[in-house]
Protein backbone atom coordinates (compact mmCIF):
# COMPACT_ATOMS: atom_id res chain seq x y z
CA UNK A 1 0.00 0.00 0.00
CA UNK A 2 2.96 2.31 0.71
CA UNK A 3 3.80 2.56 -2.98
CA UNK A 4 0.32 3.65 -4.15
CA UNK A 5 -0.09 7.40 -4.70
CA UNK A 6 -2.32 9.29 -2.27
CA UNK A 7 -3.32 11.64 -5.07
CA UNK A 8 -7.11 11.73 -5.43
CA UNK A 9 -7.68 11.36 -1.68
CA UNK A 10 -9.07 14.17 0.49
CA UNK A 11 -6.53 16.22 2.47
CA UNK A 12 -5.18 14.40 5.52
CA UNK A 13 -6.20 10.94 4.30
CA UNK A 14 -3.84 8.20 3.15
CA UNK A 15 -4.26 4.64 1.99
CA UNK A 16 -4.14 2.40 5.05
CA UNK A 17 -0.66 0.85 4.92
CA UNK A 18 -1.53 -2.04 7.27
CA UNK A 19 -4.25 -3.41 4.97
CA UNK A 20 -3.63 -7.09 4.22
CA UNK A 21 -6.37 -8.26 1.82
CA UNK A 22 -9.49 -6.97 0.09
CA UNK A 23 -10.10 -4.23 -2.47
CA UNK A 24 -6.85 -2.42 -3.09
CA UNK A 25 -5.85 0.67 -5.15
CA UNK A 26 -2.96 -1.18 -6.76
CA UNK A 27 -5.60 -3.22 -8.63
CA UNK A 28 -7.05 -1.62 -11.76
CA UNK A 29 -10.49 -2.82 -12.89
CA UNK A 30 -12.27 -1.42 -15.96
CA UNK A 31 -9.66 1.34 -16.16
CA UNK A 32 -10.16 2.52 -12.55
CA UNK A 33 -8.18 1.73 -9.46
CA UNK A 34 -10.03 -0.12 -6.70
CA UNK A 35 -10.73 1.84 -3.54
CA UNK A 36 -9.08 0.41 -0.45
CA UNK A 37 -9.13 1.37 3.21
CA UNK A 38 -8.23 4.94 4.21
CA UNK A 39 -6.77 6.42 7.33
CA UNK A 40 -5.85 9.80 8.76
CA UNK A 41 -2.34 9.13 10.10
CA UNK A 42 -2.32 9.04 13.89
CA UNK A 43 -6.06 8.41 14.25
CA UNK A 44 -7.50 5.24 15.77
CA UNK A 45 -10.05 4.83 12.97
CA UNK A 46 -9.97 3.43 9.47
CA UNK A 47 -12.44 4.03 6.67
CA UNK A 48 -13.59 0.99 4.74
CA UNK A 49 -15.32 1.71 1.42
CA UNK A 50 -18.93 0.58 1.37
CA UNK A 51 -19.09 -2.15 -1.27
CA UNK A 52 -21.55 -2.03 -4.16
CA UNK A 53 -25.16 -3.16 -3.94
CA UNK A 54 -26.25 -5.76 -1.40
CA UNK A 55 -22.68 -6.43 -0.21
CA UNK A 56 -22.31 -2.93 1.18
CA UNK A 57 -25.85 -2.92 2.58
CA UNK A 58 -25.26 -6.21 4.38
CA UNK A 59 -22.03 -5.09 5.97
CA UNK A 60 -23.50 -1.78 7.11
CA UNK A 61 -26.56 -3.61 8.49
CA UNK A 62 -24.38 -5.94 10.55
CA UNK A 63 -22.27 -3.13 11.98
CA UNK A 64 -25.39 -1.05 12.72
CA UNK A 65 -26.97 -4.01 14.43
CA UNK A 66 -23.88 -4.47 16.57
CA UNK A 67 -23.60 -0.80 17.47
CA UNK A 68 -27.28 -0.32 18.34
CA UNK A 69 -29.45 -1.80 21.06
CA UNK A 70 -30.88 -5.15 19.94
CA UNK A 71 -34.45 -3.81 19.92
CA UNK A 72 -33.70 -1.30 17.16
CA UNK A 73 -32.19 -3.56 14.53
CA UNK A 74 -32.14 -1.67 11.22
CA UNK A 75 -32.27 -4.57 8.79
CA UNK A 76 -35.31 -6.78 8.29
CA UNK A 77 -33.45 -10.00 7.57
CA UNK A 78 -31.30 -9.61 10.68
CA UNK A 79 -34.14 -8.55 12.97
CA UNK A 80 -34.40 -11.95 14.59
CA UNK A 81 -30.75 -12.21 15.68
CA UNK A 82 -30.85 -13.58 19.22
CA UNK A 83 -29.72 -10.86 21.69
CA UNK A 84 -27.11 -13.15 23.25
CA UNK A 85 -25.64 -13.95 19.82
CA UNK A 86 -25.58 -10.28 18.88
CA UNK A 87 -23.93 -9.42 22.19
CA UNK A 88 -21.23 -12.08 21.70
CA UNK A 89 -20.56 -11.02 18.11
CA UNK A 90 -20.22 -7.39 19.18
CA UNK A 91 -17.28 -8.34 21.39
CA UNK A 92 -15.55 -10.12 18.49
CA UNK A 93 -15.68 -7.24 16.01
CA UNK A 94 -14.23 -3.75 15.58
CA UNK A 95 -16.27 -0.83 16.88
CA UNK A 96 -18.35 0.94 14.23
CA UNK A 97 -18.62 4.74 14.31
CA UNK A 98 -21.01 5.36 11.41
CA UNK A 99 -20.83 6.29 7.73
CA UNK A 100 -18.72 9.08 6.23
CA UNK A 101 -18.99 10.52 2.72
CA UNK A 102 -15.76 11.49 0.98
CA UNK A 103 -14.69 12.46 -2.51
CA UNK A 104 -12.12 9.94 -3.69
CA UNK A 105 -10.87 9.86 -7.27
CA UNK A 106 -13.47 12.55 -8.07
CA UNK A 107 -16.40 10.42 -6.92
CA UNK A 108 -18.64 10.90 -3.91
CA UNK A 109 -18.37 7.65 -1.91
CA UNK A 110 -19.55 6.18 1.36
CA UNK A 111 -17.17 4.67 3.90
CA UNK A 112 -17.73 2.70 7.08
CA UNK A 113 -15.81 4.32 9.93
CA UNK A 114 -14.34 1.49 11.99
CA UNK A 115 -11.99 1.12 14.91
CA UNK A 116 -8.49 0.41 13.59
CA UNK A 117 -7.70 -2.73 15.59
CA UNK A 118 -3.99 -2.39 14.74
CA UNK A 119 -3.58 1.14 16.10
CA UNK A 120 -2.48 0.13 19.61
CA UNK A 121 0.60 -1.68 18.34
CA UNK A 122 4.11 -0.36 17.79
CA UNK A 123 5.02 -3.13 15.32
CA UNK A 124 1.77 -4.94 14.50
CA UNK A 125 1.94 -8.48 13.14
CA UNK A 126 -1.26 -8.92 11.11
CA UNK A 127 -2.75 -12.03 9.48
CA UNK A 128 -6.00 -12.35 7.50
CA UNK A 129 -7.62 -15.80 7.28
CA UNK A 130 -10.72 -16.31 5.11
CA UNK A 131 -13.02 -18.64 7.03
CA UNK A 132 -15.66 -21.22 6.08
CA UNK A 133 -15.81 -24.20 3.76
CA UNK A 134 -17.81 -22.34 1.09
CA UNK A 135 -16.98 -18.76 0.05
CA UNK A 136 -19.99 -18.08 -2.19
CA UNK A 137 -23.20 -17.12 -0.43
CA UNK A 138 -26.64 -18.80 -0.79
CA UNK A 139 -27.83 -16.15 -3.26
CA UNK A 140 -24.82 -16.46 -5.57
CA UNK A 141 -25.42 -17.36 -9.22
CA UNK A 142 -24.04 -20.64 -10.58
CA UNK A 143 -20.99 -19.03 -12.23
CA UNK A 144 -19.97 -17.29 -8.97
CA UNK A 145 -20.45 -20.53 -7.01
CA UNK A 146 -18.22 -22.34 -9.48
CA UNK A 147 -15.63 -19.53 -9.51
CA UNK A 148 -15.37 -19.65 -5.73
CA UNK A 149 -15.36 -23.46 -5.65
CA UNK A 150 -12.39 -23.82 -7.99
CA UNK A 151 -10.48 -20.81 -6.61
CA UNK A 152 -8.87 -22.73 -3.77
CA UNK A 153 -10.11 -26.34 -3.29
CA UNK A 154 -8.34 -26.73 0.12
CA UNK A 155 -10.85 -24.18 1.49
CA UNK A 156 -13.48 -26.95 1.56
CA UNK A 157 -11.04 -29.35 3.21
CA UNK A 158 -9.74 -26.98 5.90
CA UNK A 159 -12.50 -24.37 6.23
CA UNK A 160 -9.86 -21.63 6.09
CA UNK A 161 -7.30 -19.99 3.82
CA UNK A 162 -4.41 -17.60 4.37
CA UNK A 163 -5.12 -14.31 2.57
CA UNK A 164 -1.83 -12.77 3.64
CA UNK A 165 0.17 -11.30 6.47
CA UNK A 166 2.40 -8.35 7.34
CA UNK A 167 5.08 -8.52 10.04
CA UNK A 168 8.19 -6.63 11.07
CA UNK A 169 11.32 -8.73 11.20
CA UNK A 170 14.27 -8.17 13.57
CA UNK A 171 16.07 -5.70 11.35
CA UNK A 172 12.79 -3.73 11.23
CA UNK A 173 12.23 -4.89 7.68
CA UNK A 174 8.55 -5.33 6.82
CA UNK A 175 7.70 -8.77 5.44
CA UNK A 176 4.50 -9.00 3.41
CA UNK A 177 2.82 -12.09 1.97
CA UNK A 178 -0.22 -11.94 -0.30
CA UNK A 179 -3.13 -14.16 -1.27
CA UNK A 180 -1.25 -15.88 -4.10
CA UNK A 181 1.35 -16.96 -1.56
CA UNK A 182 -1.51 -18.09 0.71
CA UNK A 183 -2.93 -20.25 -2.05
CA UNK A 184 0.37 -22.16 -2.29
CA UNK A 185 -0.53 -24.04 0.92
CA UNK A 186 -2.94 -26.90 1.48
CA UNK A 187 -3.96 -28.96 4.51
CA UNK A 188 -0.57 -30.72 4.55
CA UNK A 189 1.54 -27.55 4.49
CA UNK A 190 -0.51 -24.68 5.95
CA UNK A 191 1.34 -24.91 9.25
CA UNK A 192 4.50 -23.73 7.45
CA UNK A 193 2.70 -20.57 6.40
CA UNK A 194 1.15 -20.01 9.82
CA UNK A 195 4.53 -20.58 11.46
CA UNK A 196 6.07 -17.73 9.46
CA UNK A 197 3.41 -15.34 10.71
CA UNK A 198 3.49 -16.42 14.35
CA UNK A 199 7.29 -16.20 14.60
CA UNK A 200 7.66 -12.41 14.35
CA UNK A 201 8.92 -12.34 17.97
CA UNK A 202 12.23 -14.19 18.02
CA UNK A 203 12.17 -17.33 20.21
CA UNK A 204 8.64 -16.65 21.43
CA UNK A 205 6.66 -18.77 18.99
CA UNK A 206 5.33 -20.98 21.80
CA UNK A 207 4.04 -18.03 23.83
CA UNK A 208 2.43 -16.44 20.77
CA UNK A 209 0.71 -19.73 19.80
CA UNK A 210 -0.58 -20.19 23.35
CA UNK A 211 -2.14 -16.73 23.29
CA UNK A 212 -3.66 -17.40 19.86
CA UNK A 213 -5.25 -20.62 21.11
CA UNK A 214 -6.78 -18.83 24.11
CA UNK A 215 -8.33 -16.15 21.88
CA UNK A 216 -9.49 -18.73 19.34
CA UNK A 217 -11.35 -20.57 22.10
CA UNK A 218 -13.61 -17.54 22.60
CA UNK A 219 -14.42 -17.41 18.89
CA UNK A 220 -15.02 -21.17 18.83
CA UNK A 221 -17.42 -20.82 21.75
CA UNK A 222 -19.37 -18.19 19.80
CA UNK A 223 -19.68 -20.50 16.78
CA UNK A 224 -20.60 -23.51 18.92
CA UNK A 225 -23.51 -21.65 20.47
CA UNK A 226 -24.76 -18.98 18.05
CA UNK A 227 -27.61 -19.81 15.68
CA UNK A 228 -28.29 -16.32 14.34
CA UNK A 229 -25.68 -15.79 11.61
CA UNK A 230 -24.06 -17.47 8.61
CA UNK A 231 -20.90 -15.86 7.26
CA UNK A 232 -19.50 -16.37 3.77
CA UNK A 233 -16.10 -15.05 2.59
CA UNK A 234 -15.63 -13.46 6.00
CA UNK A 235 -12.26 -13.24 7.76
CA UNK A 236 -10.50 -13.59 11.06
CA UNK A 237 -7.87 -10.87 11.53
CA UNK A 238 -5.05 -11.85 13.91
CA UNK A 239 -2.96 -9.04 15.41
CA UNK A 240 -0.12 -9.20 17.91
CA UNK A 241 2.76 -7.01 19.02
CA UNK A 242 5.99 -7.64 17.15
CA UNK A 243 8.10 -5.43 19.40
CA UNK A 244 9.59 -7.83 21.96
CA UNK A 245 9.95 -5.07 24.57
CA UNK A 246 6.12 -4.89 24.73
CA UNK A 247 3.52 -7.53 25.73
CA UNK A 248 2.30 -9.92 23.00
CA UNK A 249 -1.29 -8.59 23.27
CA UNK A 250 -2.72 -11.01 20.70
CA UNK A 251 -6.24 -10.25 19.44
CA UNK A 252 -8.48 -11.98 16.92
CA UNK A 253 -11.20 -9.87 15.30
CA UNK A 254 -13.95 -10.91 12.91
CA UNK A 255 -14.07 -8.70 9.81
CA UNK A 256 -15.71 -8.50 6.37
CA UNK A 257 -19.45 -8.99 6.59
CA UNK A 258 -20.42 -8.28 3.00
CA UNK A 259 -21.83 -11.81 2.71
CA UNK A 260 -23.31 -12.22 6.20
CA UNK A 261 -26.80 -13.72 6.43
CA UNK A 262 -29.40 -14.31 9.07
CA UNK A 263 -29.39 -17.99 9.90
CA UNK A 264 -32.85 -19.09 11.04
CA UNK A 265 -31.68 -21.19 13.92
CA UNK A 266 -28.76 -23.10 12.40
CA UNK A 267 -25.12 -22.94 13.41
CA UNK A 268 -22.52 -21.89 10.85
CA UNK A 269 -20.95 -25.34 10.55
CA UNK A 270 -18.53 -24.38 7.76
CA UNK A 271 -16.99 -21.55 9.79
CA UNK A 272 -16.89 -23.70 12.95
CA UNK A 273 -15.17 -26.47 10.98
CA UNK A 274 -12.50 -23.96 9.94
CA UNK A 275 -11.94 -22.85 13.52
CA UNK A 276 -11.63 -26.44 14.72
CA UNK A 277 -9.05 -27.20 12.04
CA UNK A 278 -7.16 -24.02 12.75
CA UNK A 279 -7.08 -24.92 16.42
CA UNK A 280 -5.68 -28.35 15.48
CA UNK A 281 -2.98 -26.76 13.30
CA UNK A 282 -1.90 -24.40 16.10
CA UNK A 283 -1.92 -27.23 18.67
CA UNK A 284 0.26 -29.38 16.40
CA UNK A 285 2.67 -26.48 15.91
CA UNK A 286 2.82 -25.99 19.68
CA UNK A 287 3.86 -29.62 20.21
CA UNK A 288 6.97 -29.17 18.11
CA UNK A 289 8.08 -25.71 19.31
Ligand SMILES: Nc1ncnc2c1ncn2[C@@H]1O[C@H](COP(=O)(O)OP(=O)(O)OP(=O)(O)O)[C@@H](O)[C@H]1O
Nearest residue numbers: 019020021022023094114115116117118128255256
Ligand atom coordinates in the same frame (compact mmCIF):
# COMPACT_ATOMS: atom_id res chain seq x y z
N1 LIG B 1 -11.24 -2.87 11.74
C1 LIG B 1 -10.09 -3.07 11.10
N2 LIG B 1 -8.93 -2.68 11.69
C2 LIG B 1 -7.76 -2.85 11.04
N3 LIG B 1 -7.64 -3.40 9.81
C3 LIG B 1 -8.78 -3.78 9.19
C4 LIG B 1 -10.05 -3.65 9.80
N4 LIG B 1 -10.99 -4.12 8.92
C5 LIG B 1 -10.32 -4.53 7.84
N5 LIG B 1 -9.00 -4.33 7.98
C6 LIG B 1 -7.94 -4.60 6.99
O1 LIG B 1 -8.45 -4.44 5.69
C7 LIG B 1 -8.31 -5.65 4.95
C8 LIG B 1 -9.52 -5.82 4.04
O2 LIG B 1 -10.68 -5.84 4.82
P1 LIG B 1 -12.00 -6.48 4.29
O3 LIG B 1 -11.77 -7.93 4.07
O4 LIG B 1 -13.09 -6.11 5.24
O5 LIG B 1 -12.16 -5.73 2.89
P2 LIG B 1 -12.93 -6.09 1.55
O6 LIG B 1 -12.45 -5.14 0.53
O7 LIG B 1 -14.40 -6.17 1.81
O8 LIG B 1 -12.42 -7.54 1.24
P3 LIG B 1 -12.93 -8.56 0.10
O9 LIG B 1 -12.56 -7.95 -1.21
O10 LIG B 1 -12.16 -9.82 0.42
O11 LIG B 1 -14.40 -8.70 0.30
C9 LIG B 1 -8.07 -6.76 5.94
O12 LIG B 1 -7.26 -7.78 5.41
C10 LIG B 1 -7.38 -6.00 7.08
O13 LIG B 1 -6.00 -5.95 6.86
Ligand SMILES: O=P(O)(O)O[C@@H]1[C@H](O)[C@H](O)[C@@H](OP(=O)(O)O)[C@H](OP(=O)(O)O)[C@H]1O
Nearest residue numbers: 021022023051055130151163179233258259
Ligand atom coordinates in the same frame (compact mmCIF):
# COMPACT_ATOMS: atom_id res chain seq x y z
O1 LIG C 1 -17.87 -9.77 -2.64
P1 LIG C 1 -17.71 -10.42 -3.96
O2 LIG C 1 -18.35 -9.79 -5.09
O3 LIG C 1 -17.98 -11.88 -3.87
O4 LIG C 1 -16.18 -10.19 -4.29
C1 LIG C 1 -15.20 -11.14 -4.08
C2 LIG C 1 -14.76 -11.11 -2.64
O5 LIG C 1 -14.34 -9.83 -2.33
C3 LIG C 1 -13.65 -12.06 -2.40
O6 LIG C 1 -13.13 -11.87 -1.11
C4 LIG C 1 -12.53 -11.97 -3.43
O7 LIG C 1 -11.82 -13.13 -3.33
P2 LIG C 1 -10.36 -13.41 -2.87
O8 LIG C 1 -10.09 -12.62 -1.64
O9 LIG C 1 -10.55 -14.83 -2.63
O10 LIG C 1 -9.46 -13.14 -4.00
C5 LIG C 1 -13.03 -11.93 -4.85
O11 LIG C 1 -11.94 -11.73 -5.66
P3 LIG C 1 -11.71 -12.32 -7.14
O12 LIG C 1 -12.86 -11.85 -7.97
O13 LIG C 1 -10.42 -11.73 -7.49
O14 LIG C 1 -11.63 -13.80 -7.05
C6 LIG C 1 -14.08 -10.90 -5.06
O15 LIG C 1 -14.62 -10.97 -6.37
